[in-house]
Amino acid sequence: MESSKVELTVIEKTSQALHCNVISNDFHIICSLLYIRPNQAAKERCWTELREFKRRHSGLWLAMGDFNSTLWASEQCGGNILWNAMDWFRDQLSSCDLYDVGTEGAPFTWIKREGSRVTLRKRLDRVVWNEEAHMIFPEGKVFNLPRLHSDHHPVMFSSSIDR
Structure with a gap:
């Protein structure tokens, strides 16, 4: 199996996103790496920026x-x-024509501890894509990997392109 060369170029960055072109012999995709802050004003700002990014x-x-x-x-x-917050999040994804890829592995990607006791688990970390990406990577999968030293599980996207 011949290894494919992959080129990654940063095309834009904000306080909550790093947008990159990822180019290989097999595909060209824009990959946005996000940390959306947990307060509502920051979330609104990030989603406004993502909609603007999508337009460009x-x-x-x-x-x-x-x-x-x-x-x-x-x-x-x-x-x-938080029912209203979930509705709002779905609306934001829809406004950018992004869809959740789904996941395999641990159902939750973040834990909150109080002392040694886990009091809350949520799936905060995810991968989303547009329809064009889904068409190119129909076998694409997301794996929630084991949590090591963080309160978050790392997530990994596999395109399932076997070359």
Whole structure:
């Protein structure tokens, strides 16, 4: 198997996002690496910036990172379910034409501890993509990897392109 050369170029950055072109022999995709702060004003600012980014760029788009939001009640164990916040998050994804890739592995990617006791689990970290990316990577999968030293599980996207 011949290894494919991959070129990554930063095309834009903000306080909550790093946008890169990822180019190989097999594909060209925009990958946005995100850390969306947990306060509402910062979330609104980030999603406004993402909508503006989408207007300026076209083609395959994959965004991954800590969204500090859940889509569904099943993505949380413990604590209060924030129904309006979930609706709002779904609306933001929709406004950017982004869809959740889904996941394999641990159902939650973040834990909150009080002392030695885990009091809250949520799926905050995820990968989302646009329809064009889904068409090119129909076998694409996201794996929630084992948590090591952080309160977050790392997530890994596999395009399932076997070359």
